[in-house]
Amino acid sequence: xxxxxxxxxxxxxxxxxxxxxxxxxxxxxxxxxxxxxxxxxxxxxxxxxxxxxxxxxxxxxxxxxxxxxxxxxxxxxxxxxxxxxxxxxxxxxxxxxxxxxxxxxxxxxxxxxx
Amino acid sequence: xxxxxxxxxxxxxxxxxxxxxxxxxxxxxxxxxxxxxxxxxxxxxxxxxxxxxxxxxxxxxxxxxxxxxxxxxxxxxxxxxxxxxxxxxxxxxxxxxxxxxxxxxxx
Numbered sequence: 001x002x003x004x005x006x007x008x009x010x011x012x013x014x015x016x017x018x019x020x021x022x023x024x025x026x027x028x029x030x031x032x033x034x035x036x037x038x039x040x041x042x043x044x045x046x047x048x049x050x051x052x053x054x055x056x057x058x059x060x061x062x063x064x065x066x067x068x069x070x071x072x073x074x075x076x077x078x079x080x081x082x083x084x085x086x087x088x089x090x091x092x093x094x095x096x097x098x099x100x101x102x103x104x105x106x107x108x109x110x111x112x113x114x
Numbered sequence: 115x116x117x118x119x120x121x122x123x124x125x126x127x128x129x130x131x132x133x134x135x136x137x138x139x140x141x142x143x144x145x146x147x148x149x150x151x152x153x154x155x156x157x158x159x160x161x162x163x164x165x166x167x168x169x170x171x172x173x174x175x176x177x178x179x180x181x182x183x184x185x186x187x188x189x190x191x192x193x194x195x196x197x198x199x200x201x202x203x204x205x206x207x208x209x210x211x212x213x214x215x216x217x218x219x220x221x
Contacts, residue, residue, distance in 0.1 A: 002158070033208070043200065043211040056207035088155060097207060100145060105157040 004106035012112045018079040021109045023091030031094045032074040038087040081113045117141050120212035133188040135215045137201030149200040191219045
């Protein structure tokens with residue numbers, strides 16, 4: 001158990017809908033990262049927050065947004081969902097920047113868009 | 115060309131064999147991570163290194179910064195080592211991932 005929790009575990013929804021994925025980092029970790037893993041693209045970095053502030057942005061679509069709250073949990077919002085958004089979404093946390101710190105992954109949320 | 119290349123893509127070994135997985139990268143990095151993804155999907159961080167060599171149990175990771183290359187070795191492989199091993203480099207505040215190496219260890 002990494003200490004990082006993600007909810008829900010599975011999510012099935014329809015095209016055009018909006019969903020929210022939730023992540024609670026390990027106790028003491030200030031950085032939260034969101035990743036998308038699809039069969040054809042592999043793991044891709046979406047966005048990072050550090051202590052409530054956006055720190056780095058990767059291949060995140062405009063339809064997607066995230067935020068980190070004062071209690072350090074984070075939410076990833078996916079809207080106007082398309083079939084291609086079906087993927088595993090991982091959250092990870094670290095004490096500081098991942099470039100210098102070990103990262104701990106949550107169990108992931110499997111999103112299926114029908 | 116991908117910024118992080120792993121080889122081989124797939125690897126089948128017999129229990130007890132010594133295994134090497136390679137990772138080459140083309141960007142400047144601050145650290146390199148080796149991750150293990152279990153068949154169920156969970157991801158575990160194995161190593162983070164920026165120079166030299168690290169060892170944890172039967173796993174050894176090395177990095178050569180000048181050659182932009184890292185290797186992950188598994189000694190005395192076991193069927194429970196069967197997983198996807200992913201190399202990721204820390205660059206400009208985020209991680210860039212390789213496509214992974216799928217390892218299957220037969221008893």
